[in-house]
Amino acid sequence: MPSTNSSADTNVIVKPPLLAVLDSGAGGLPYLSYIHRHRPYGRYLYLADTEGFPYGSKSEEELIDLVSRRISCLQSRFNPDMVLIACNTASVVALSALRKRFSFPFVGVVPAVKPAAIKSKVRKIGLIATAETVVSSYTDNLIADFASDCMVIRYAGQELVEFVEHHFTSTTLAQRLEAVKPACRFFKAEGVDQLVLGCTHFIHLKDEFQSLLGPGIDVVDSVDGVGREVLRRLEDFNRGNTGNMQTDFSIYTTSETGSSSYAEFATFYGAGYAGVLTCP
Ligand code: DGL
Secondary structure (H helix, E strand, C coil): CCCCCCCCCCCCEECCCEEEEEECCHHHHHHHHHHHHHCCCCEEEEEECCCCCCCCCCCHHHHHHHHHHHHHHHHHHHCCCEEEECCHHHHHHHHHHHHHHCCCCEEECCCCHHHHHHHCCCCEEEEEECHHHHHCHHHHHHHHHHCCCCEEEEEECHHHHHHHHHHHHHCCHHHHHHHHHHHHHHHHHHCCCEEEECCHHHHHHHHHHHHHHCCCCEEECCHHHHHHHHHHHHHHHCCCCCCEECCEEEEEECCCCCHHHHHHHHHHHCCEEEEECCCC
């Protein structure tokens, strides 16, 4: 139970709400980093589902079952107060099923088609995402609702997801630029003026995309918008609490694979690598 002290009692340790963040791998880390930067006092748990990776090539049924099992595991082990599904694929496919099944609040991430449509002058937008996200009916509806007068050019970048997950921490800038080159060439030839990064893994390559696409194409993601929403909702849990906030930022994986790079990611983001969480 969080303390309800409302005076400026600095001797009281307040247990802030626990935010759990799930992605198939490293893609959700920029979101949690944004949240942690703006609210360093807090309890944050990041689960990289390295055993379930990649999500983007799974069927909808498989993915709903897998993500539900991961959330059950988080619930029984940590009982989080809120969950951020920091994965476009899992959000577009499984979020409504998760909300029906679990009682804690969820925030999801979806491709930032709406802000891109607002900014596009040529009414032509690029969307790079996983194979699952580019063909999902959720994405069709998103485009129909917020970009109906734009042409949206879709590109499935599953190889690039693998690149980020397995090689990002050991690559040079030249290798990263080389990796994004085919997609950049494609979108430039299509004449878009906005590129939506509709897979969270690609946010790690945002600078590389921007540098190859040049100033005429904006690279858009949902980190700030989603980050602000989560911060607003976290503040509601602790309204009036002014004691010393307990702090923790731990990263777990669901398999040994890639754990050395998670230790590197953890160091980079000011977190601790807490090891493998064994989930059924
Ligand atoms: N990072 C995820 C997304 O935003 C999925 C990557 C994958 O596992 O295929 O869609």
